[in-house]
Amino acid sequence: MTTLYVGPGGSDANNGLSWANRRLTLNGIEDKPVVAGDTVYVGPGVYRETLTVDVAGSSGSPITYIGDATGEHTDGVGGVIRITGSNNDQSAVRGNSINMPNARSFRTFRGFQFDGTSGAHINVQPSSSNLIVEDCVFLPCSTGSSACVNLQGTGTGHIIRRCFMMNPGPGILATHTSTVNDTGMLWENCIAIIGGVAYAFRSERVGGITVKNCTVLAGEAGMRVNIALAPGQTMQVYNCLITGCNQALVATTLGELVEDYNNVFGNNNARSNVTAGANSVSYPILFDVPFLNIGHYFGSFLATPSRWSQTAHKAGTNESSDDLYGMARPSTSSKKSWGAVQGNQVVRETTIVDGGSGASLKLLDAGEQFFMRIPITNTSTTISLKVYREANYAGTSPQMIIRQPGQSDRTTTDAGASGQWNTLSDTFTPAAAPQYVDVIIKSSNTATSGSFNTYWDTLSVS
Numbered sequence: 339m340t341t342l343y344v345g346p347g348g349s350d351a352n353n354g355l356s357w358a359n360r361r362l363t364l365n366g367i368e369d370k371p372v373v374a375g376d377t378v379y380v381g382p383g384v385y386r387e388t389l390t391v392d393v394a395g396s397s398g399s400p401i402t403y404i405g406d407a408t409g410e411h412t413d414g415v416g417g418v419i420r421i422t423g424s425n426n427d428q429s430a431v432r433g434n435s436i437n438m439p440n441a442r443s444f445r446t447f448r449g450f451q452f453d454g455t456s457g458a459h460i461n462v463q464p465s466s467s468n469l470i471v472e473d474c475v476f477l478p479c480s481t482g483s484s485a486c487v488n489l490q491g492t493g494t495g496h497i498i499r500r501c502f503m504m505n506p507g508p509g510i511l512a513t514h515t516s517t518v519n520d521t522g523m524l525w526e527n528c529i530a531i532i533g534g535v536a537y538a539f540r541s542e543r544v545g546g547i548t549v550k551n552c553t554v555l556a557g558e559a560g561m562r563v564n565i566a567l568a569p570g571q572t573m574q575v576y577n578c579l580i581t582g583c584n585q586a587l588v589a590t591t592l593g594e595l596v597e598d599y600n601n602v603f604g605n606n607n608a609r610s611n612v613t614a615g616a617n618s619v620s621y622p623i624l625f626d627v628p629f630l631n632i633g634h635y636f637g638s639f640l641a642t643p644s645r646w647s648q649t650a651h652k653a654g655t656n657e658s659s660d661d662l663y664g665m666a667r668p669s670t671s672s673k674k675s676w677g678a679v680q681g682n683q684v685v686r687e688t689t690i691v692d693g694g695s696g697a698s699l700k701l702l703d704a705g706e707q708f709f710m711r712i713p714i715t716n717t718s719t720t721i722s723l724k725v726y727r728e729a730n731y732a733g734t735s736p737q738m739i740i741r742q743p744g745q746s747d748r749t750t751t752d753a754g755a756s757g758q759w760n761t762l763s764d765t766f767t768p769a770a771a772p773q774y775v776d777v778i779i780k781s782s783n784t785a786t787s788g789s790f791n792t793y794w795d796t797l798s799v800s
Contacts, residue, residue, distance in 0.1 A: 339399065342367055345381025345412055357381070357412050364389040364403075364421070374444070375399035379406045382417030386425055389436045391466075395444030400470070405449030414744040414769070423455030423479075430479075433457035438466045443493070446470040453477035457484050464491020464514065473664070476503040485511040489544075494521045500662050500678075503530040508537050509557075512544040517568035521546040526658045529641045529678045532557035538583075540564050545571025545594075549578065551658040553641045553677040556582040560605070561597075563589040572596045577654035579641075579677040581605065581623045587612040599654040601676055617655075621648040643681040650681030668703035670786045682707065692724040692759050692795035699794045701781045704733075709777040712799060714742075716770040721777060722763035723797040727756050730788025731781075738762040739778040745769055759795070 343360040350366030352359040357379075361367045364385055367378055374396040380403060395401040409416030423432035435452045438445065440463050452459035452474065459476050462469055469489075476486035485508040489496055492514060503509040509530035512523060521544055530538035530552065538554040541547055542565040554560040560580035563573050573589075575597040580586040586605040589595035589612050598615030602608045603623050626642040641662065643650035653671040660666050661680040668674055668683075675681040683702035691698045699707065712721075725736045735752040745768075754760030768775060781792045 339375035339377075340373075342370065342372065342376060342378045343381070343412065344378060346383040360412075363387055368392050372401050374401060376401050378403045379411040380404065380419050380450075381406055381412035382409060382415065382419055385419075385421045387421070388423070388432045388434050389421065391436065391438045391442040391445055394442050394466075395446075397444060397468070400444040400446045400468070402446040402448065403450075405451075405474075407449050408741075409744040410746055415771075416743040418451050419449060420451045420453065421459075422453050423457075424453075427454065430454050430456040434461040435459045436461070438462045438469065440465040440491075443467040443469075446472075447474065449473050451475040451477065452486070455479050455484065458486070458488035458511075459484075460487045462487070462489050462491075462493060462496070465493065466491075467493040468495040469493070470497045470499075471501060472497070472499045474501045476501065476505060476509075478505050479507055485509065487511070488513070489523070490514065492518050494523070494546075496521070496523045498523075498525045499527050499658075500660075500664060501528045502662070503528060503532070503538075505530075506533045506536060508532070508540050509554075510538075511540050511542070512547060513540075513542040513565075514544055517543045517545070517566075517571070519545050519568050519571050523547045525549045525552065527551050527660065527662045527678045529553045529555075529662065530557065531555045537562045537564070539575075541567070541573050543567060545573070547573045548576070549574070550576040550656065551578065551654075551661070551676065551678055553579045553679070554581070554583065554586075557584075559583060559585040559588045560602075561587050561595065563595050566590040567594045575600060577657050577674075577676045579603075579623050579649065585610055599676065601649045619649070623647070623649075641677060642679045643675055643677065645681075647675075647681065649676040651675055651683065665706050666704045666782065668705070669784045670703060673703050680705070687793055690726060690793045692726075696795075698726075699779070701779070701792045701794070703790070704781050704783045706778050706780045707794075709779075709797065711774045712777055714768045714773060714775055714799070716768060716773075718765060718767050720763060720765040720800050721775070721798070722761055723777075723779070724759045724761055724795045725752050725779070726759045726793040726795075727752065727781075728789035728791050729756050730785050731756060731783050731790040731792065733784035734782040736762075736792045736794075737780045737782070738764070739780060740764055740766075741776045741778065742768055742774070743772055 348360035405419030687700040
């Protein structure tokens with residue numbers, strides 16, 4: 339189990355065992371060769387190649403490629419890790435970003451941007467299983483028929499989570515020439531914005547797929563069983579938001595696409611050969627859309643539910659434990675949100691405040707809130723804030739996380755008693771660049787009854 343490195347400025351003649359001795363290309367590190375249990379940190383930059391997966395990992399010891407967006411493990415700066423099928427950012431010269439031939443199972447890819455291919459960004463051939471793709475961004479392929487992730491064949495256990503897909507072709511396609519049963523695939527916390535005549539999530543003869551907590555916008559179809567499954571096999575869809583599609587939920591025959599707890603709104607046709615789930619609804623899908631106001635940028639990512647959304651905090655079934663951003667959803671089911679992004683339960687509080695006046699910030703349950711781009715210099719710095727947790731709070735105590743790109747997170751955990759204001763403080767010398775840090779306040783409450791709010795006040799930098 340070796341840690342390996344690849345990035346711009348390296349050489350495929352290097353051993354890849356440190357950032358200073360990094361290899362230059364993805365195929366250069368793959369050909370070392372990697373073995374089961376290895377982790378490869380990929381530095382920020384552009385990789386104009388198709389990574390051909392040469393070997394398999396094993397159960398419990400996958401081979402993991404991590405795009406080091408923070409730069410913590412690689413260049414100390416961070417940035418986008420892009421794998422593209424283009425040499426000039428205008429036309430495609432490669433079919434795939436990652437190609438997995440037969441029997442290349444137990445592989446994980448995390449933190450990459452894919453674009454510019456003429457075929458599927460990730461192409462998995464028939465007998466490879468247990469692929470995990472997470473925290474990735476898929477931008478358009480050059481042809482409308484190509485999928486972001488093309489899962490061919492009899493493979494089982496594929497997991498696609500926390501991914502953003504914008505493509506004129508399918509988002510995720512599972513397909514085979516004959517019926518495949520009980521694959522145990524999980525596709526969760528993904529956003530798919532699909533144009534043209536494509537389907538966001540599609541199965542052709544492949545059963546045993548669960549899709550949950552996903553958000554789909556503007557596709558030909560949101561979820562579709564395109565070619566019949568074997569009798570008794572299903573594609574199951576839960577806790578999703580589907581809007582702006584020609585058809586939202588489509589199957590070849592009744593019973594093969596099972597759906598419940600979904601918000602299906604504003605589509606030309608809500609269902610075809612699909613029985614409406616007893617708990618599904620059709621409410622306006624209200625996102626916290628970015629907007630411009632007097633020259634300043636407000637708002638957040640498109641799929642974040644607004645405070646008026648009727649599914650921002652609503653019980654689903656077997657909900658994902660985290661969301662698109664990796665933020666833990668509350669333990670209380672009725673406070674979890676449908677779709678890919680958890681609604682942030684943050685309010686202004688004027689009763690419980692530090693110092694007896696003004697206002698504090700209240701987190702109503704497990705969640706996070708960011709204070710971004712706090713200016714600092716490369717000198718000894720103290721960041722502190724006050725936190726108050728209620729008596730029934732359970733789980734890891736509230737935390738202050740200080741994040742500077744290229745550096746490890748600095749985490750301070752509340753060690754004081756509940757029912758009083760406690761100080762979280764961290765003194766450190768920041769890196770010289772960049773000259774800012776982000777401060778995250780985090781509640782990890784696991785209680786489902788009683789009083790478990792947290793209150794935050796008096797952030798100071800000195």
